[in-house]
Amino acid sequence: MKNLVVVALVTVMMVLASCGNAQKKAEQSKLDSTTIADSIAKVDYSDCSNWIKTEIDKVSGDTFTGAKNTLIVSTDRGETGLGIFMMQGIDGGLILLIQAVGAGSCIDEEEKINILFTDGSRLELANDGEFNCKGEVTLYFGDKFGKKKQLEELKTKKIQTMRVWTRDGYVEEDFTKDNQEEFYNVINCLTK
Numbered sequence: 001m002k003n004l005v006v007v008a009l010v011t012v013m014m015v016l017a018s019c020g021n022a023q024k025k026a027e028q029s030k031l032d033s034t035t036i037a038d039s040i041a042k043v044d045y046s047d048c049s050n051w052i053k054t055e056i057d058k059v060s061g062d063t064f065t066g067a068k069n070t071l072i073v074s075t076d077r078g079e080t081g082l083g084i085f086m087m088q089g090i091d092g093g094l095i096l097l098i099q100a101v102g103a104g105s106c107i108d109e110e111e112k113i114n115i116l117f118t119d120g121s122r123l124e125l126a127n128d129g130e131f132n133c134k135g136e137v138t139l140y141f142g143d144k145f146g147k148k149k150q151l152e153e154l155k156t157k158k159i160q161t162m163r164v165w166t167r168d169g170y171v172e173e174d175f176t177k178d179n180q181e182e183f184y185n186v187i188n189c190l191t192k
Contacts, residue, residue: 048189051182064088067186070099073162073173081173082162086186093142094151094191104168105135112165113137117157118180123150137164142191155187 066087074081080102129138141151
C-alpha cells in the first residue's frame, strides 16, 4: 500500500511538472511571437536600404541599382505565377523584368500586360523586349521610352491583379498586401 501511495505521488508530481513545463513553453511561445511581431513592426518601410541595393562592378566600374529581391507573386509557392525584378537602367530610367510561369513560355514582342489597381482603374502595357521562349517580359520607363504617366500610376497606386499574356494564354495573379507594399516601396525607391 505504501508503495502504491509513493507511486501515485510520484506520478502526480510528474504530471504537475509536465503541466508546468507546458505552461512555460506556451508562455515562451507567446513571448517569442510578441518579439517577432515587435521586430516586424519596427521595420522602417520608407528606408530604401530595406528594398534596394547598389553594387559596383569592380572590373568595369559600372554601377547597378536594383531590388534586393525578386518579388514573387504566386499562390502555389512558385509553381506558377509571376517573378518581378525592378532595376534602374543606365540612363536612370526604370526597368521591370517579369518572369511569367504557367501559361506557355513564349512571349511575343509587344505582348500585353494588364494591371488592375485596387481603386478599380486599369493599365495596359506592352512588352518592350524581344520575342523569347523563356517567359520573360521587359518593360522600360523614362528617358527615351517615355511612359511617364504609366510609371506615375505604378508608383502611386496599389496593384490588385496583374495578367501577363503569352502565346498560349496568360498568367494572372492577385497581389497580397505584402506584394503590394514591396512593389510600391521598391519602385518608389528606384525612381527617387
